[in-house]
Amino acid sequence: MLAAVLYGQEDLRLEQQAPPVPGPGEVLLRVTAATTCGTDLKVWRRGGHAKMLKPPTRFGHEGAGHIAALGDGVTGWQVGDRVVANNSAPCMDCFFCQRQEYSLCTQLVFNNGTFAEFLTIPAPIVQHNLLPIPEGMSDAIAAMTEPLACVLHGLSRSNIQSGDRVVILGDGAIGLMFVAALSLGYGVGGRGGEAERTKNEERKTELLRSSFFSLPSRQHANMPCEIFLFGGSSTRLQVGEAFGASQGFNHRQVADVPGLVKSLTNGWGADVVIEATGVPSVWEQAIACVRPGGTVNLFGGCPRDTTITLSTEQLHYSELTLKGVFHSTPRHVRDALAMLAAGDRPFEKLISDERPLKDLQQTFYDMRDRTVIKVAMRP
Template identity: 65%
Template sequence: MLAALLYGQEDLRLEQVPDPTPGPGEVVIQVAAATTCGTDLKVWRRGGHARMLRPPTLFGHEAAGEIVAIGLGVTGWNIGDRVVANNSAPCLNCFFCHRQEYSLCPNLTFNNGTFAQYLKIPAPIVQQNLLPIPEDLPAELAAMTEPLACVLHGVARSNVKPGDRVALLGDGAIGLMFVAALANQGAEVFLFGGSDSRLQVGSKFGAAQVFNYRQVPDIPTTVKELTDGWGADVVIEATGVPAAWETAIACARPGATVNLFGGCPRDTTITVNTEQLHYSELTLKGVFHNTPDYVRAALSLLASRTVPFELLISDRQPLEQLEQVFQDMKDRKVIKVAIAN
């Protein structure tokens, strides 16, 4: 089969590799649509990921498709079933899993390789995070289950209440998904990003006001002006830039929760004003990945069609154009691209 392999920093190659065969407890799907992700872009640019993969490796982690092979011991699934698989599953047996803190499981089974004709799903994911796609949901929308599950996890950890004023930094696919999820919970969202077209999508997803940060001299000052001089009740950072983490903290009112969601490069640090942190009683949170419950909630939200998530799909391209797709993502010409075989 034709598949994309990541060899290092911006070194992505299409190669012929053997078709996967399922072992015990596994299934193989024919990929109908694989969607690109900001995490894929960061991994491509950085040449690896601290948790999910090490080059050289099959690449991509968002996909939906149809089961074409079933391994020994798999029950409840049939050849031809339309399915979406999360890119991970917790072990269920460790310290963190016993406390239902599944995203912290040190034994997470990760799966990569969605930018290919076929994808093998490991047994733990088959058992916990392989879901049937509703009949009327297109594969390219179902493929977005994983990132939306991460967002729903992030929202749940952000202490958001109806009527809260939320400052959101970042207009990538994750940031825009946050807008939709937050607006759905009754929050008033102020979205800051660098692309007018993406900000328009944010407005359609329910943002109360949108701002191009290039036209905003000082984001924290603007947030305070929007919030009676206090700052936001909740701040969510969705860019993965250390300087933006510091900006996010500066946007917070006393007593606020700051969700530092965007993953920064390894070994980077930020400076925190200890006086503000202590006397303003700030809650700073790092939130990573998702859990099985949020995977199911995400697919349900996509299937409800209450949010026009199709607006996140900027383009559709064959696998052979994947290198150009990542260049377009790097240049911020597209939000997400559906790769079809």
């Protein structure tokens, strides 16, 4: 089979490998769509990731397809089932899992290698984060479950209340997903942040019971928050407006972003600021945009060993809340798939193109140059 292997900084190679064989509790997935991700781009450019992988390694972490084979002991699934597999699963037993802080699990199992014809799904993911693709949903849309789950986890930790003015810095796929989910009311007033109590035997039916299948579609005029999106692409800002942004601003045309935010918020600053670029200077800008008593979600992962400068006076006397948010949880994986299935926002606008796997290297050059948002690779 053909598979992408990351060897180091911008060193991505397509290789012929023997198809994997699923072990006990595992599932073999025939990948039909693997979407590219901003995290993949950062890992490709930096040559590694602090948590998810170390080169050389199979590459890619967003994927959907058909079950090609079942390992010993797997029940509840059949060969041919259309499924989406999250790229991780918690252990459910450690200190953090016992406190339902699953994204902090000390034994978090990661799975990479969606840019390939076949992918083995580890047993913990089969148990906790393998889901059926709803009828009528394309595999490419289903593959975006993982990044959207991270976004929903981020919103659930952002202290957003109805009527808040929220600034989102970054018009990549993640920033645009934040706009879409927030415009639907996710995370507002704590929605989506309640304790998770997933059970293995309910992994299929829980999707159908997700709150998002009963969430009424909202018109932009009735959004729960004002959403101000800042980015560097007029085309992407237009997508943001289609997703529900109140206003979009090209930061290249704004001399003073914090000053503009204050002018939009009666001189105070935003109630909540979400940083979705992973650039240290933008982390600092996010803190400069928030009002006293507000919350800053530092969502974008910066390069290893980077630091920012922080005013202790501002942090202390303005009573700011700074949140670092990482990854997702089983609850948010299910909510993400349900949100995609509901079709209340045109998530297909995030997929700029569909390409064969042989074009993967060029696709990363195009992502670097920002000529595409996401691309669905077809092994």
